[in-house]
Amino acid sequence: MDNIVGTKSSLVWAVHLSVILLVLLWLFPTLGLFISSFRTADQISTSGWWSALGKVQQNLVLRAADPDEFRVERDGRYFVEGKLFKEEGKAKIKAWGVSSKRIDEFVPGDVADLKDGETITVNAVGNYVWSGPENSMKGRGQRVFVTAQTPPDFTLANYDTMLFDEKNIEGMSKAFFSTLTVTLPATIIPIVIAAFAAYALAWMEFPGRTLLIAAIVGLLVVPLQLALIPLLKLHLAIGIGKGYLGVWLAHTGFGLPLAIYLLRNYMVSLPRDIIENARVDGATDFQIFTKIILPLSFPALASFAIFQFLWTWNDLLVAKVFLIDATGETTVMTNHVVELLGTRGGNWEILATAAFVSIAVPLLVFFLMQRYLVRGLLTGSVK
Amino acid sequence: MADLNLSAVGKTYPGDINVLHNINLDIETGELIVFVGPSGCGKSTLLRMIAGLERITDGTLKINGQVMNDVPPAQRGIAMVFQSYALYPHMTVRDNLTFALKIAKKSPDEINEAVGNAAKILQLEPYLDRLPKALSGGQRQRVAIGRSIVRDPQVYLFDEPLSNLDAALRVATRIEIAKLKEDMPDRTMIYVTHDQVEAMTLATRIVVLANRGIAQVGSPMELYETPQNEFVAQFIGSPAMNLLAGKITSTGKQTEVTLQQGGKALSSVPTRDSDMELEVNVGVRPEDLQPGDGECLYTGRVEYTEALGEVTLLYFHSQGNDLAMIAKLPGVHAVLRGQQVGLTASMDKIHLFHKGKSLLYRD
Numbered sequence: 001m002d003n004i005v006g007t008k009s010s011l012v013w014a015v016h017l018s019v020i021l022l023v024l025l026w027l028f029p030t031l032g033l034f035i036s037s038f039r040t041a042d043q044i045s046t047s048g049w050w051s052a053l054g055k056v057q058q059n060l061v062l063r064a065a066d067p068d069e070f071r072v073e074r075d076g077r078y079f080v081e082g083k084l085f086k087e088e089g090k091a092k093i094k095a096w097g098v099s100s101k102r103i104d105e106f107v108p109g110d111v112a113d114l115k116d117g118e119t120i121t122v123n124a125v126g127n128y129v130w131s132g133p134e135n136s137m138k139g140r141g142q143r144v145f146v147t148a149q150t151p152p153d154f155t156l157a158n159y160d161t162m163l164f165d166e167k168n169i170e171g172m173s174k175a176f177f178s179t180l181t182v183t184l185p186a187t188i189i190p191i192v193i194a195a196f197a198a199y200a201l202a203w204m205e206f207p208g209r210t211l212l213i214a215a216i217v218g219l220l221v222v223p224l225q226l227a228l229i230p231l232l233k234l235h236l237a238i239g240i241g242k243g244y245l246g247v248w249l250a251h252t253g254f255g256l257p258l259a260i261y262l263l264r265n266y267m268v269s270l271p272r273d274i275i276e277n278a279r280v281d282g283a284t285d286f287q288i289f290t291k292i293i294l295p296l297s298f299p300a301l302a303s304f305a306i307f308q309f310l311w312t313w314n315d316l317l318v319a320k321v322f323l324i325d326a327t328g329e330t331t332v333m334t335n336h337v338v339e340l341l342g343t344r345g346g347n348w349e350i351l352a353t354a355a356f357v358s359i360a361v362p363l364l365v366f367f368l369m370q371r372y373l374v375r376g377l378l379t380g381s382v383k
Numbered sequence: 384m385a386d387l388n389l390s391a392v393g394k395t396y397p398g399d400i401n402v403l404h405n406i407n408l409d410i411e412t413g414e415l416i417v418f419v420g421p422s423g424c425g426k427s428t429l430l431r432m433i434a435g436l437e438r439i440t441d442g443t444l445k446i447n448g449q450v451m452n453d454v455p456p457a458q459r460g461i462a463m464v465f466q467s468y469a470l471y472p473h474m475t476v477r478d479n480l481t482f483a484l485k486i487a488k489k490s491p492d493e494i495n496e497a498v499g500n501a502a503k504i505l506q507l508e509p510y511l512d513r514l515p516k517a518l519s520g521g522q523r524q525r526v527a528i529g530r531s532i533v534r535d536p537q538v539y540l541f542d543e544p545l546s547n548l549d550a551a552l553r554v555a556t557r558i559e560i561a562k563l564k565e566d567m568p569d570r571t572m573i574y575v576t577h578d579q580v581e582a583m584t585l586a587t588r589i590v591v592l593a594n595r596g597i598a599q600v601g602s603p604m605e606l607y608e609t610p611q612n613e614f615v616a617q618f619i620g621s622p623a624m625n626l627l628a629g630k631i632t633s634t635g636k637q638t639e640v641t642l643q644q645g646g647k648a649l650s651s652v653p654t655r656d657s658d659m660e661l662e663v664n665v666g667v668r669p670e671d672l673q674p675g676d677g678e679c680l681y682t683g684r685v686e687y688t689e690a691l692g693e694v695t696l697l698y699f700h701s702q703g704n705d706l707a708m709i710a711k712l713p714g715v716h717a718v719l720r721g722q723q724v725g726l727t728a729s730m731d732k733i734h735l736f737h738k739g740k741s742l743l744y745r746d
Contacts, residue, residue: 273469276436281483281534282457291482295473 030359036352038154044348055149057094059103064120064130064141071137078137084126084144091148096122103145114142122146158353172357175336179313179358181244182323182332186251186312187305193252194259195301199289201260202267203275213264219257227254228321235322244330247323254318255308266300267293302372310362333358385447385460385537385571386412387433393441394428402428404595406442415564415572417582420592421618427542429592430575434463434540446538459538462531466543468523470515476526477511483534501529504563521552528563541574545581553578561585579621583607591615613739616666622696622709624734625672626664627681631735634658638735638742640665644701648680650733652742663742666734669696669711672726679725680733681708688720697724 035049046058062084071078085091095104098112098120106112108124118132120142130142162172200206201213231250240246270293278288294301312318316334323330331339337354344350387410394403403425410416418426431437433444435456444451451459470479480501484494502508505525515523524544531539544560545553561584564572576582582589583603591598591606591614599606599615610616610624617623627648633639634654640663641647648665667680683699695716701707710726735742 271467271469273465273467274471276456277463277465277469277530278471278482279436280434280456280461280463281530282486283482287486292471 033352033356033359036348037158037356038156039349040153040155040157041347041349043153052152052154055092055151057147057149058091060146060148061100062126062144062146064128064144066141067130067137067139073134076133077131078134080130080137080141082128084122084128084146085148090153091126091150093122093124093126093146093148096144096146098142098144100145104147118142120144158349159357162350162353162357171340172333172336172354175331175333176357178330179333182247182251182315182319183309183312185244185248186255187309189248190252190255190259190308191301191305194256194263194304195294195297196289197256197260198263198267199285199293201264203288203293204285216257216260216264220261222257224254224318228317232321242323242325244323247319250318250322251308251312251315255312259304259308262304263297263300266297270296299372302369306365306369306372309365313362314359386410387538387571387573388445388448389433389442390445391442392429392432392439392444394425394432394437395440401595403432404441406597408590408597408600410571410573412571413568414587415574415585417586417589418573418575418592419577419579419582419589419618420598422577424592425595426575426577426592430463430540430542430573433538433573434461435459436463460536461538461540462534462536463540463542464524464527464531464544466546468515468527468547470523470526470530472515475512475514476507476518479515479526480507480511480529480533483530497533497535501532504532504566505529505559520548521556524548524556525559528560532563537571539570539572541572541576543576544574545576546578557581557584579619583619589619591618593618609741609743610666610734611741611744613664613666613736616734616736616741620668620670622669622711624666624668625708626666626736627708629663629665631658631661631663637730640735642680644681644707646680646682647678648728648733649730650735651731652733652735654735654742658742661737664736666736667728667732669709670694671728671732672710672712673728674710674712674719674724675727676725679727682723682725683708684723685719685721688717690715690717695719699724 032049035052036044039049039052043052064084065080065082067078067080070080070082072080084093093108095107097103097105098114099105106122108122111119111121113119114132116132116136118130118136120128120130122128122144126146126148128144131137164173201209201216231253232246235241235246235249240249274292274296275288278292283291314334316332316338319332319335323332324335333354337351337358340351340354387408389406389408389410392403392406392408393401395401406429418429420426428437432439435451435454439452446459446461456463471482474482477498480498481494484497489497498511502511505528507522507525507529510518510522510526515526518526524547527544541560545556548556557580560574564570564585574581574585586603588600588602589606590600593614598618599611606615606619610619613626617626627642627644629640629642629648631638631654632641632647634656636651636653638650638652638654638658639647640650642665648667650665654661665680672680681699683701685697686700687698689696689698692715694711694713697710697712697716697719698706699708699710708726710724
């Protein structure tokens with residue numbers, strides 16, 4: 001298209017700008033979630049995730065070592081020497097102070113005069129020398145307020161807690177497998193049914209075919225919320241109840257109209273000659289379907305499979321209605337995140353991690369299969 | 384061994400759209416029949432009806448004396464080659480060739496032999512494990528032909544098999560099809576094309592279809608030399624036959640026609656006394672015209688010439704600026720442009736048509 005002379009619209013920049021905006025709109029929350037899930041609760045409460053990638057300026061309250069234990073006498077004065085930071089060379093002190101009122105009173109290297117002849121000096125990497133006469137160098141260690149720049153610091157502890165901690169193993173890990181149990185059959189069943197239906201609607205002639213296609217297109221506009229309660233009533237009445245079978249059937253039903261519609265449109269665009277030739281070759285409808293249509297429809301099947309997988313994986317509503325019961329045995333991940341929001345609403349690092357665990361698989365699926373996603377969406381419109 | 388018989392065959396689509404009407408045709412074993420006609424004349428539809436891909440709404444189709452109207456395509460003993468090749472894109476050449484045989488549950492030995500045979504005839508051996516997309520247009524068409532050969536059908540149906548090939552390849556493949564036919568003298572072939580050259584070179588008989596029916600059936604030379612009607616006369620041959628309106632002024636073994644725009648034409652078509660003053664169209668092919676002096680069939684100014692090397696086409700226009708006449712002279716005659724030229728033709732090359740029908744074919 002770039003080579004077509006004279007068709008370049010002056011609105012190209014507007015297109016580019018909106019694309020960039022949209023990408024950022026989607027990318028920022030995901031990135032924030034991702035980074036937050038690797039930070040500690042302290043880091044999250046003191047600074048935003050966007051500052052985590054660079055050096056972080058933090059105000060810390062640190063204490064010198066216990067003078068009763070560590071003081072050393074030299075020339076009649078007692079000295080306590082040590083390091084304010086456990087790990088050396090990471091943090092860099094910009095300013096410090098000894099009173100909570102003036103936390104940035106001194107620069108590194110200054111000597112602060114404390115009462116009773118005590119002095120303390122702190123250098124940039126956090127080494128301090130605290131000294132004074134014997135009678136005042138006791139009790140608790142001297143408090144030091146520092147304004148320090150700390151390098152990015154990430155931790156896998158949140159993931160460890162969410163996935164492998166004994167206390168949580170009942171939670172997220174189990175929910176992960178529940179979601180998987182819901183999603184795989186809920187993806188495969190509708191595709192199998194829809195492929196057969198789409199072939200029949202595309203290539204087999206029977207009375208009422210057009211009407212049936214129209215009905216399916218009509219079903220596309222029916223919101224699934226409309227059907228939730230009647231369908232649940234039906235499930236309870238015929239004894240399916242709440243459980244995996246119920247949610248599989250519900251997802252199948254809700255996914256079928258779009259699946260049939262997409263696949264039929266794809267199959268109908270396959271060259272008629274090929275199918276007629278197969279018929280002259282003696283193939284039955286079933287053979288044509290399995291040997292010709294199915295292999296040729298792979299891009300469309302794959303693209304619908306990705307869609308169905310993504311939205312059953314991310315589904316909360318259908319699972320809440322058709323699956324989750326009082327025992328909590330079948331809690332899916334989305335619901336587990338909702339529960340965490342209630343019980344541990346303050347622990348952002350836990351929530352971010354849980355959310356990221358739940359979107360990790362969809363992201364993986366998307367990146368691995370995006371080739372089919374794009375191709376599947378375009379097929380039928382461009383040959 | 385297969386002869387086909389079509390009697391009163393017709394096709395009406397829903398909504399009373401009648402595309403073919405009362406087609407009667409006998410095709411004998413070993414013939415290569417070519418259906419030609421202008422686009423939309425129903426030639427492909429007729430072929431598809433023989434194949435069983437379109438329902439026959441009127442009349443009966445018999446193959447070897449058996450009524451085939453309701454027999455599915457696979458059981459008619461036919462194989463079809465499509466214009467678009469219709470290869471299965473996800474299968475290798477070998478799988479394409481064996482598809483029908485596997486469906487028919489033939490033994491592996493039989494399949495291998497048939498495929499080996501077809502691949503040899505069509506020189507496809509190096510490509511057996513390739514996918515169709517890795518083949519050139521000509522190779523794809525050969526695979527499509529090979530796919531019908533392996534099934535060893537009684538009747539081969541070709542639906543414009545060469546129209547997607549470029550000119551040079553078309554000639555080569557045309558000759559291959561002709562050779563194939565020679566190697567299989569007892570197989571019947573039906574070939575649909577809109578290309579006259581294919582029709583003239585390949586056919587044992589040509590069926591010209593027009594106006595929902597058959598305009599004429601005959602050998603290529605019959606159609607060329609003695610067309611039954613103006614449609615066939617103009618359809619066969621390129622450029623089309625010239626038609627000039629006139630009145631018969633002398634009858635007998637030879638007929639003299641006085642033309643509307645002046646000039647006289649003498650034809651070897653015999654006429655009866657009662658034909659005196661009959662309004663006729665005089666038909667003469669561009670290649671049968673020669674420049675001449677004296678009593679000419681037509682005299683006019685050459686408006687335009689097209690030199691093709693071996694021949695030169697001369698275009699004459701009437702007063703109303705309509706194209707009146709085309710002459711095809713051997714050699715190069717570009718200098719004739721703008722000059723007055725008289726044209727003559729020998730009398731056995733002059734056709735006479737009354738109300739569209741040739742006077743030769745009257746009862």
